[in-house]
Amino acid sequence: MPFASRLDNVETSAIRELFKLLGKPGIISFAGGFPDSAMFDVEGLREASQKALSEEPGGALQYGATEGYEPLRAQLAAFERSKGVADIEPQQLIVTTGSQQALDLIGKTMVGPGDKVIVEGPTFLATIQCFRLYGADIQSAPIDAQGVQVDRLEQMIVEHRPKFVYLIPTFGNPSGALLSLERRRRILELAVKHQVLVVEDDPYGDLYFGEAPPPSMLALSSEVPGSREWIAHCGSMSKVLSPGLRVGWLVAQPELLAKATMCKQFSDAHTSTFAQATAAQYLKSGRMPATLANVRRKYAERSHAMAQALRRELGDAIEFTEPQGGLFFWARLTGAGGKVRDAGEFASRAIEQGVAFVPGAPFFAKDADPATLRLSFATADVEKIREGVARLGRAL
Amino acid sequence: MPFASRLDNVETSAIRELFKLLGKPGIISFAGGFPDSAMFDVEGLREASQKALSEEPGGALQYGATEGYEPLRAQLAAFERSKGVADIEPQQLIVTTGSQQALDLIGKTMVGPGDKVIVEGPTFLATIQCFRLYGADIQSAPIDAQGVQVDRLEQMIVEHRPKFVYLIPTFGNPSGALLSLERRRRILELAVKHQVLVVEDDPYGDLYFGEAPPPSMLALSSEVPGSREWIAHCGSMSKVLSPGLRVGWLVAQPELLAKATMCKQFSDAHTSTFAQATAAQYLKSGRMPATLANVRRKYAERSHAMAQALRRELGDAIEFTEPQGGLFFWARLTGAGGKVRDAGEFASRAIEQGVAFVPGAPFFAKDADPATLRLSFATADVEKIREGVARLGRAL
Numbered sequence: 157m158p159f160a161s162r163l164d165n166v167e168t169s170a171i172r173e174l175f176k177l178l179g180k181p182g183i184i185s186f187a188g189g190f191p192d193s194a195m196f197d198v199e200g201l202r203e204a205s206q207k208a209l210s211e212e213p214g215g216a217l218q219y220g221a222t223e224g225y226e227p228l229r230a231q232l233a234a235f236e237r238s239k240g241v242a243d244i245e246p247q248q249l250i251v252t253t254g255s256q257q258a259l260d261l262i263g264k265t266m267v268g269p270g271d272k273v274i275v276e277g278p279t280f281l282a283t284i285q286c287f288r289l290y291g292a293d294i295q296s297a298p299i300d301a302q303g304v305q306v307d308r309l310e311q312m313i314v315e316h317r318p319k320f321v322y323l324i325p326t327f328g329n330p331s332g333a334l335l336s337l338e339r340r341r342r343i344l345e346l347a348v349k350h351q352v353l354v355v356e357d358d359p360y361g362d363l364y365f366g367e368a369p370p371p372s373m374l375a376l377s378s379e380v381p382g383s384r385e386w387i388a389h390c391g392s393m394s395k396v397l398s399p400g401l402r403v404g405w406l407v408a409q410p411e412l413l414a415k416a417t418m419c420k421q422f423s424d425a426h427t428s429t430f431a432q433a434t435a436a437q438y439l440k441s442g443r444m445p446a447t448l449a450n451v452r453r454k455y456a457e458r459s460h461a462m463a464q465a466l467r468r469e470l471g472d473a474i475e476f477t478e479p480q481g482g483l484f485f486w487a488r489l490t491g492a493g494g495k496v497r498d499a500g501e502f503a504s505r506a507i508e509q510g511v512a513f514v515p516g517a518p519f520f521a522k523d524a525d526p527a528t529l530r531l532s533f534a535t536a537d538v539e540k541i542r543e544g545v546a547r548l549g550r551a552l
Numbered sequence: 553m554p555f556a557s558r559l560d561n562v563e564t565s566a567i568r569e570l571f572k573l574l575g576k577p578g579i580i581s582f583a584g585g586f587p588d589s590a591m592f593d594v595e596g597l598r599e600a601s602q603k604a605l606s607e608e609p610g611g612a613l614q615y616g617a618t619e620g621y622e623p624l625r626a627q628l629a630a631f632e633r634s635k636g637v638a639d640i641e642p643q644q645l646i647v648t649t650g651s652q653q654a655l656d657l658i659g660k661t662m663v664g665p666g667d668k669v670i671v672e673g674p675t676f677l678a679t680i681q682c683f684r685l686y687g688a689d690i691q692s693a694p695i696d697a698q699g700v701q702v703d704r705l706e707q708m709i710v711e712h713r714p715k716f717v718y719l720i721p722t723f724g725n726p727s728g729a730l731l732s733l734e735r736r737r738r739i740l741e742l743a744v745k746h747q748v749l750v751v752e753d754d755p756y757g758d759l760y761f762g763e764a765p766p767p768s769m770l771a772l773s774s775e776v777p778g779s780r781e782w783i784a785h786c787g788s789m790s791k792v793l794s795p796g797l798r799v800g801w802l803v804a805q806p807e808l809l810a811k812a813t814m815c816k817q818f819s820d821a822h823t824s825t826f827a828q829a830t831a832a833q834y835l836k837s838g839r840m841p842a843t844l845a846n847v848r849r850k851y852a853e854r855s856h857a858m859a860q861a862l863r864r865e866l867g868d869a870i871e872f873t874e875p876q877g878g879l880f881f882w883a884r885l886t887g888a889g890g891k892v893r894d895a896g897e898f899a900s901r902a903i904e905q906g907v908a909f910v911p912g913a914p915f916f917a918k919d920a921d922p923a924t925l926r927l928s929f930a931t932a933d934v935e936k937i938r939e940g941v942a943r944l945g946r947a948l
Contacts, residue, residue: 157662157749157805157807157808158662158715159661159662159811160660160661160662160663160664160667160686161664162660162664163661163811163814163815166814166818190614190615191614193609193610193613193614196609196610196613196614198605198609198613201605201613202602202605202606205601205605205826206598206602209594209597209598209601210598213589213592213594214589214592215796216796217589217592217594217597217794217795217796217797218586218587218589218592218794218795218796219586219790219795219796220796253649253798253820253823253824254820254821256818256819256820256821257819257820259818260818260819260820264556264558264685265555265556265559266553266554266555266556267556268556268557268558271556282817282818282821285817285818286818286819289660289815289818290556319554353553394615398613398614398826399613399614399615399821399825400611400612400613400614400615400616400824400825400826400829401613401824401826402649402820402821402822402823402824402825409553411553412553415555415559418559418562419559419685421678421681422562422652422655422656422678422681422682422685423652423653423656423682423819424649424650424652424653424656424798424820425650425652425678425795425798426798427649427798428649428796428797428798428824428826428827429795429796429798430601430794430796430797430824430826430827430830431824431826431827433796434826
């Protein structure tokens with residue numbers, strides 16, 4: 157069958173292959189990018205879905221507007237306001253089928269064959285593939301623990317004239333990095349100076365362990381004149397409430413939002429109104445602050461446990477910055493003491509010892525660092541984390 | 553902002569503009585393509601969603617496989633088997649976010665700029681736009697009350713060598729036409745002979761009024777050697793159960809299904825597992841046969857009422873074939889007695905009289921017939937249908 161040539165730009169992810177091994181009994185997995193199902197507020201969601209069906213069954217079960225279910229758009233605007241986004245109104249956002257769809261709509265709306273897109277190296281794998289399907293030529297900007305390196309980013313913007321810059325500024329996947337306040341401001345200034353769109357993907361920003369991270373770039377845009385025009389912000393309920401709802405949202409300037417809405421009309425007509433009405437009732441119920449406090453506390457505990465165990469069991473054979481939020485450790489094998497330096501080889505040995513993680517190489521669009529790896533602490537409890545890291549020590 | 557050039561191929565639908573007028577108080581609408589919310593089995597869906605959350609909260613709220621939630625795939629395969637599709641297994645279908653997404657995935661997987669696609673003239677508007685966004689050059693094959701004209705279709709396949717042929721064989725939107733058994737067989741033979749994919753979109757096949765329509769082309773493919781390979785079938789829960797779930801499915805040969813799954817991974821990761829688990833529990837509950845019987849009976853009543861009223865009120869100024877199922881009348885203004893022949897003009901006059909319908913022209917990819925119009929009887933009860941058609945008579 158003669159498929160479209162755009163499929164030649166992507167391949168099924170290496171990670172998918174690895175996931176097939178996870179069925180092995182007794183394995184402890186640090187490989188996923190999932191939140192912990194045990195933390196889902198099932199009772200709150202049950203009540204919310206019941207209310208959705210009893211209060212407005214038509215709205216919850218009928219076709220809805222492509223832009224989203226109005227009561228949810230209103231709740232999401234209020235949620236963003238509560239996080240410091242000034243003056244955001246419901247019509248400035250559309251609801252998407254998870255934030256993955258927001259990325260897909262940005263790709264469909266903006267990217268043609270050969271267009272440049274700058275991402276962080278490393279970045280979220282499905283983003284790279286999503287944009288490549290539209291023909292993007294992906295360029296990687298280097299990062300450190302404070303996020304993307306701004307001087308280098310500016311050079312690359314000037315050199316490549318990208319359609320947009322894609323960043324996960326807060327507790328990045330896979331990097332766990334937190335873009336500093338100063339860098340956020342500078343990037344907003346760059347966006348205005350070079351008239352380049354910055355896409356802020358923010359699924360992890362609510363999952364902080366200690367003090368709150370700097371405001372989102374969307375929130376900060378009110379402090380940098382002209383920058384609101386150049387920010388598209390992707391939000392998600394997936395990591396804090398439930399990925400199964402597939403409720404995300406996209407905030408952008410009116411023209412981009414209108415084009416993305418048109419593309420969405422032909423992608424899936426609209427996001428499940430049943431899921432949207434449930435999410436709207438949940439936000440309205442007032443349970444979200446307690447839910448957030450709960451997941452923050454538990455993930456913080458697990459993250460600390462993983463940091464301690466890694467230092468204890470792997471010592472100087474591994475280096476990492478302890479994350480301040482999110483779901484991931486991004487680490488690098490140092491080879492100290494003649495230990496393994498290739499994360500792919502380490503992953504195979506680890507599976508033999510009954511523990512899984514993801515090698516870092518696939519997260520790089522270019523110039524992969526084979527010594528890197530990603531460890532998620534989200535779905536294992538503290539005891540499992542200690543045991544899993546001990547197995548990593550044996551595998552090393 | 554420099555958008556992708558693919559957006560130049562589409563425009564926001566003319567129908568959307570018309571829908572803005574529907575807010576006028578007291579208007580009777582024959583314009584929608586919606587099922588009637590009053591027929592939704594709210595109680596059955598409430599129970600199904602509760603069971604989904606109590607029996608497998610993790611499955612209903614966590615990330616799921618891109619291919620779909622396994623219990624739903626099993627139920628959908630059984631549903632297709634109950635409709636005469638021999639030997640279909642769960643792994644031969646994927647769950648999509650409404651059948652609109654199945655169309656989008658077929659477009660993404662198959663269509664590159666300039667590729668030819670043959671559709672019926674007229675056909676579903678969002679399909680035309682969806683494929684055009686991927687660069688399709690859409691060709692229209694003529695239809696009559698028995699569906700697409702096969703001799704003409706074969707000529708066009710030979711002439712255009714299309715990536716695929718897109719058909720709504722059963723109670724088409726907007727045509728209401730029913731492709732005859734003989735034509736179904738001949739098209740399957742054409743697919744094999746010319747090695748061309750046929751996409752069967754089948755959201756209305758369960759909504760028949762009298763005897764059941766011929767089997768779907770997917771079902772018939774087992775009688776035409778080699779044809780199963782060349783059929784992609786899009787199913788949907790939207791018209792029979794609830795559009796708000798956004799649960800559709802795509803049946804196709806393994807290679808196409810694998811490519812579509814990869815594209816879906818980067819489009820929305822997966823369809824809402826909450827909606828999928830709810831749909832699975834609903835199908836498992838055994839309520840579907842009674843639900844189908846109920847909607848068939850009510851839509852049949854409304855369809856007959858509309859046919860009678862149209863004959864009574866508009867006489868020979870309009871011609872149509874009474875549909876045997878689905879949601880639509882497709883009609884043509886004859887101009888008899890010097891009456892209006894332009895459906896656009898008629899629509900404006902109708903709105904003034906307090907009744908709305910959709911002119912037929914936008915449903916044609918090429919060579920629009922300005923005398924055509926689409927009337928939906930789905931959401932108005934018999935009394936409203938009589939009053940609405942009386943208003944149409946006054947507008948004429």
